[in-house]
Amino acid sequence: MAIPRIVIVGGGAGGLALATRLGHTLGKRKRAEIVLLDRNATHVWKPLLHELATGILNSTMDEVDFRGHSSAHGYRYQRGSLSGLDRDNKTLNLAAILDEDGEEVLPERTLTYDYLVLSLGSVSNDFGTKGVAEHCHFIDSPLQAKAFQRDMINTFLRYTDPTLREHTTLSVGIVGAGATGVELAAELLDVTRLLNAYGVTDVDNNQISVHLIEAAPRILPALSERISQTVHKELDELGVKIHVETAIEEAKEHQLVTKDGVVIKTDLNVWAAGIKAPDFLADLGLSVNKKNQVCVEQTMQSVDDTSIFAMGDCASCPQEDGSTVPPTAQAVRQQARVLADNLGKALEGKPLKPFKFRNKGSLVSLARYDAVGNLMRSGASRGLFLEGWLARNAYASLYRMHQVSIHGVPRTGLTWVVDKLNRYLKPRMKLH
Template sequence: MPTPRIVIVGAGAGGLALATRLGRTLGKRKRAEIVLLDRNTTHVWKPLLHELATGVLNSSMDEVDLRGHSSAHFYRFQRGSLTGINREQQMLQLAPILDEEGYEVLPARELAYDYLVMAIGSVSNDFGTPGVAEHCHFIDSPEQAKAFQRDMINTFLRYTDPNLRQHTQLTIGIVGGGATGVELAAELFDASRMLNAYGVTALDNQQISVHLLEAAPACCRGFRNGSVKRLKQSLKRWA
């Protein structure tokens, strides 16, 4: 009987753990071929994205290289972005891979599977609010977190311009007072301290106001009351 191929799409928290477990069991004994597919070649632990966004975390030190990881754990990593599934033929359609200049490195192609696991995660919901998709940063992926970081550093740099310096207040709005929003708010103050230490001194903590917007009466719903109270006190102390 031919060895069945199990394809897992998405090397996030769920997909990577599953590929590792299946690789160490079925893959190692050659009872199945385990293939992990992701559009990126590295895995960054998503709960740390807000730290990547503020520059507290250095992604090149904290990411897992999927090629290296796959060979150590008896599964095969394939880079590719899923665009469609042909269920009758048990075939995945993958987008072409382009280089940094947009030239095609690999054309669109297919990947056959016997068993398929979808682990492509989720993205933030903007609830169709006009303007949000075009004008807000999202922190759902390492690329988005790095884009936020670039924007933040450039904004700080812009404030070194004496003309801008006169308007000395920088206001940052965070929509969503869950754990990520609260952590990001706190990290932003650390980030500004860090930038000051690195010589970007146009703005200090007193000139940054962070607004955390939450529809519910309190942030971090689901946390114990005592924790929410302490959290609020800490945020107010920083603000």
């Protein structure tokens, strides 16, 4: 008799952690076949994409190869993109895979499942704003992050020749002052210093304007007011130009136009305002909300099909107080643990456990300059406010926790040692 197959679509933080855990508890024990499906061959932790975009993160050192990882952790990796779902026959339709020249590498095909987990993350939501798709960078994937880095370095290079400059100062517009926008703004100022030190450009922090634009009354609107005010002050002292209660009407080449008609001149634009689940989720025949998130029960099962689960940013998971689970790294890490247990229980025909999100706090990194946040006890309304060295180390530990979930403690410890050595052996910034 064939063992049941659990297919996880999406190898982001939640999907990879879930596949790893299930590979150990079910895959290696032959209780189930675990399959991880992803369009990419490697994994990069999404909260680090702003560092990849500025060259601070070297993706060749920090990315995880799915094939090598899967063979060591008891699951099977398949490369592909989900294009359709046949719930009656429990079959996934996979799109053809093309190479860089558009040649077909793998044809369209199907993949059967007994249990399906959707862990597809999120993408930026441009809210239909005119010109955004054409004139703004998005940083939702490693490919997009690397595209921004290439454009960023080329823009700095152009500013070495006064005849090629668009404006008197190099200007970057970042729309959206959530965690990604705030962290990117600080990283850009640090990168300017490094590019100047490496001789790439003569532009220094006095010759770059970073505009951080937010429609809400304050930056970091999803976090506490104390964190927001502290970060606002830090960025202001660094020289970031902060525009709150400012909505963008249109993006143009080298311009952002606000709804009040104000024109902000820019050389580079980044859109980091709002998120939504990938559009194709609305075409799978499952109930979704306005952000294309799959509607699930508190057990993370689809409201339409008990054999389909969704987690992370692509799921709308209710909580007892009427709220939904926030789209954060800590939430999807917690969901991966509970869902791994629930899938084991589902195989045994046992009742599933409802997911209860526990907010452990929030941390925001401001590159090498600072970090700000708070750590909260489970169930507490107030937490410990952190800033400076302690906050920076707490922020760094978030990535180590992710590494532990996919590599285990021994390998994560060795990786930490290698990272420390590389800080002395390699340049701090990747320039290509």
